[in-house]
Amino acid sequence: MSKPTIVDVHTHVYPPRYVSILKSRRTVPYVRDTVPGQPSRLIILPGEDSPSSQTTAAGRPIGPEYYDINAKIAFMDTHGIDISVISLANPWLDFLDPHEAPSIARSLNEDLNNICKTYPSRLFAFGALPLSAATDALVDEIDRLPSFAHMRGVIMGTGGLGNGLDDPSLDPVYRALEATQMTIFLHPHYGLPKEVFGPRAAEYGHVLPLALGFPLETTVAVSRMILSGVFDRFPKLTVLLAHSGGTLPFLAGRLESCIMHDAHYRPEGRRGVWDVLRTNIMLDAVVYSELGVRAAAAASGADRVMFGTDHPFFPPLENENAQGESADGKKSEKWLSVTTNYKAIHDAFGEDKAQAEAVLGGNAVRLLRLTL
Amino acid sequence: MSKPTIVDVHTHVYPPRYVSILKSRRTVPYVRDTVPGQPSRLIILPGEDSPSSQTTAAGRPIGPEYYDINAKIAFMDTHGIDISVISLANPWLDFLDPHEAPSIARSLNEDLNNICKTYPSRLFAFGALPLSAATDALVDEIDRLPSFAHMRGVIMGTGGLGNGLDDPSLDPVYRALEATQMTIFLHPHYGLPKEVFGPRAAEYGHVLPLALGFPLETTVAVSRMILSGVFDRFPKLTVLLAHSGGTLPFLAGRLESCIMHDAHYRPEGRRGVWDVLRTNIMLDAVVYSELGVRAAAAASGADRVMFGTDHPFFPPLENENAQGESADGKKSEKWLSVTTNYKAIHDAFGEDKAQAEAVLGGNAVRLLRLTL
Numbered sequence: 117m118s119k120p121t122i123v124d125v126h127t128h129v130y131p132p133r134y135v136s137i138l139k140s141r142r143t144v145p146y147v148r149d150t151v152p153g154q155p156s157r158l159i160i161l162p163g164e165d166s167p168s169s170q171t172t173a174a175g176r177p178i179g180p181e182y183y184d185i186n187a188k189i190a191f192m193d194t195h196g197i198d199i200s201v202i203s204l205a206n207p208w209l210d211f212l213d214p215h216e217a218p219s220i221a222r223s224l225n226e227d228l229n230n231i232c233k234t235y236p237s238r239l240f241a242f243g244a245l246p247l248s249a250a251t252d253a254l255v256d257e258i259d260r261l262p263s264f265a266h267m268r269g270v271i272m273g274t275g276g277l278g279n280g281l282d283d284p285s286l287d288p289v290y291r292a293l294e295a296t297q298m299t300i301f302l303h304p305h306y307g308l309p310k311e312v313f314g315p316r317a318a319e320y321g322h323v324l325p326l327a328l329g330f331p332l333e334t335t336v337a338v339s340r341m342i343l344s345g346v347f348d349r350f351p352k353l354t355v356l357l358a359h360s361g362g363t364l365p366f367l368a369g370r371l372e373s374c375i376m377h378d379a380h381y382r383p384e385g386r387r388g389v390w391d392v393l394r395t396n397i398m399l400d401a402v403v404y405s406e407l408g409v410r411a412a413a414a415a416s417g418a419d420r421v422m423f424g425t426d427h428p429f430f431p432p433l434e435n436e437n438a439q440g441e442s443a444d445g446k447k448s449e450k451w452l453s454v455t456t457n458y459k460a461i462h463d464a465f466g467e468d469k470a471q472a473e474a475v476l477g478g479n480a481v482r483l484l485r486l487t488l
Numbered sequence: 489m490s491k492p493t494i495v496d497v498h499t500h501v502y503p504p505r506y507v508s509i510l511k512s513r514r515t516v517p518y519v520r521d522t523v524p525g526q527p528s529r530l531i532i533l534p535g536e537d538s539p540s541s542q543t544t545a546a547g548r549p550i551g552p553e554y555y556d557i558n559a560k561i562a563f564m565d566t567h568g569i570d571i572s573v574i575s576l577a578n579p580w581l582d583f584l585d586p587h588e589a590p591s592i593a594r595s596l597n598e599d600l601n602n603i604c605k606t607y608p609s610r611l612f613a614f615g616a617l618p619l620s621a622a623t624d625a626l627v628d629e630i631d632r633l634p635s636f637a638h639m640r641g642v643i644m645g646t647g648g649l650g651n652g653l654d655d656p657s658l659d660p661v662y663r664a665l666e667a668t669q670m671t672i673f674l675h676p677h678y679g680l681p682k683e684v685f686g687p688r689a690a691e692y693g694h695v696l697p698l699a700l701g702f703p704l705e706t707t708v709a710v711s712r713m714i715l716s717g718v719f720d721r722f723p724k725l726t727v728l729l730a731h732s733g734g735t736l737p738f739l740a741g742r743l744e745s746c747i748m749h750d751a752h753y754r755p756e757g758r759r760g761v762w763d764v765l766r767t768n769i770m771l772d773a774v775v776y777s778e779l780g781v782r783a784a785a786a787a788s789g790a791d792r793v794m795f796g797t798d799h800p801f802f803p804p805l806e807n808e809n810a811q812g813e814s815a816d817g818k819k820s821e822k823w824l825s826v827t828t829n830y831k832a833i834h835d836a837f838g839e840d841k842a843q844a845e846a847v848l849g850g851n852a853v854r855l856l857r858l859t860l
Contacts, residue, residue: 321753366775369777407786408742
């Protein structure tokens with residue numbers, strides 16, 4: 117029996133051009149050099165730049181796994197991953213000056229496609245959009261994407277043009293994405309307002325914004341898209357939701373029930389939440405539990421859930437035991453964050469190896485057309 | 489074969505004393521009379537009182553199903569419910585003047601126990617705490633609760649004493665609850681800051697705050713309890729989470745993974761998220777989907793999930809088709825919100841009727857000691 121193809125649909129890169137942009141900045145997001153001889157540090161989350169966190173420990177060290185595609189390939193080899201669909205990490209180009217954004221987006225999408233060409237059978241990409249620019253610049257960039265052999269969609273945050281993804285001003289963008297069959301990879305960045313996490317949040321490190329802020333942000337964003345009728349107007353638009361949909365699979369029943377019991381929200385011809393989940397939405401399997409994978413598969417169908425890693429984030433802590441057994445040191449150790457998600461998929465499908473293999477790679481190859 | 493006992497652990501009441509308090513108020517929450525001859529209206533959610541919603545349609549009509557226990561019993565009979573564990577609805581006593589709060593809490597808990605006495609084999613209660621008062625007043629009230637034959641715990645919001653449930657000032661409260669074996673029924677009310685839902689939220693009626701704000705609030709609150717070590721310090725404290733834990737079952741894997749990968753949050757002797765879920769936490773089955781019930785059962789164990797209705801909220805809309813077939817009109821119609829949750833439980837457990845029956849009632853009888 118041949119080994120099944122493994123595809124990672126959630127894996128981030130910082131092309132050198134993007135690192136340069138971040139190094140030129142002095143407000144979040146930015147990259148700074150702290151201690152000579154030590155790696156530069158990436159300051160990415162809004163809260164990380166507060167005066168109380170102005171230490172050399174703020175942010176995270178940014179090494180080759182962020183910007184060197186050979187490090188990505190080594191990570192893939194360590195974890196048995198055949199193909200990665202790479203995407204710029206948050207917050208993408210959201211922060212760019214509107215006048216610079218379109219040309220930088222053009223260059224970065226060319227960079228991404230060129231990176232893929234260095235390992236042509238192993239890399240595909242989600243491009244970036246200049247979301248701070250005018251709608252016609254966004255549409256122009258989307259229309260260019262099919263000309264890139266490796267491009268399969270765009271990664272987007274939840275801010276849209278500033279008013280969220282239920283903003284009707286985004287309709288031309290959704291129309292262009294639907295027409296070009298480019299998938300939106302919807303990814304969180306902004307989390308929830310910090311007061312939600314209370315006065316003691318800093319004691320818990322980054323746990324609350326990452327574990328809860330991120331998936332809750334995604335859930336609200338995609339629910340607003342559903343409620344505003346985006347999927348009614350663009351029935352062939354496809355959206356891959358990060359982190360197994362945030363929490364949409366678990367809350368879909370409540371969302372549908374609240375809609376059906378609301379006397380004030382009675383849209384005509386509304387498509388149900390479950391219909392959208394099973395038709396327009398795809399979910400990664402970055403959920404770190406068997407029950408999460410099962411819920412994701414029950415929500416959008418096991419034929420629409422796809423393995424992912426979130427690399428280069430969630431590396432093993434230095435004091436963790438290595439999971440790998442290779443003699444040549446840290447580079448070939450398996451990451452706990454990755455093995456947890458592999459195990460969740462295998463446990464969720466048990467003896468049904470065909471379904472596990474579909475989630476591990478077959479679904480991505482089919483849904484994202486990962487052939488050249 | 490005898491019919492299994494059905495227990496509703498999530499069902500709210502507004503005792504006449506509480507309605508009087510709400511009628512005496514002019515800020516949210518309050519009850520007001522609008523059109524003569526029409527029912528009074530309950531204004532309960534923060535956003536409902538905005539100038540743009542100052543119409544006779546604001547809030548919801550408050551009829552006998554809110555304050556007349558005979559209406560509750562009729563609802564139970566219509567839906568085959570044998571026992572209800574009643575609780576005050578949000579926002580409970582959170583808004584009371586700190587000086588008045590303790591005596592009102594005493595009177596209301598006596599009211600609740602007396603209401604249960606009118607149908608002694610069919611009603612139990614979660615009491616209310618005067619959370620705006622000083623900690624010693626809270627502890628005094630908790631210590632009184634075991635003297636009430638029908639009292640099995642307290643319903644609480646997420647605000648705590650003003651700084652959330654991870655506030656160490658609440659330790660005496662948790663200690664008293666643990667010592668008296670009184671369960672916390674943790675219920676949302678405050679939702680998320682309105683900017684999270686964006687500028688178009690009002691177009692979606694109450695859908696976003698109810699479908700998402702409520703469960704996300706619960707998820708954050710219980711996660712903060714876990715992270716602050718409440719369950720490490722009080723390992724026998726039990727918490728029933730409303731709405732199947734908000735989204736905690738789905739996010740438990742991510743929460744545990746983020747904790748394990750956080751270099752700054754390294755508490756000594758931490759109990760894992762899954763351990764707390766399976767030992768301290770109980771979940772209602774108010775989640776409106778088969779996959780939600782399955783996820784809840786996988787998270788805390790099928791022996792810790794319990795049927796609930798959220799009555800008197802989510803009544804059928806007037807233009808909905810009745811589900812019941814009785815000839816004597818609306819009172820005996822089954823509610824869609826209830827039949828959806830019944831169906832979810834039956835579908836989740838399929839042929840395993842013993843597990844379905846445990847969730848429908850057996851678990852509640854055992855865990856909440858529902859015998860006199």
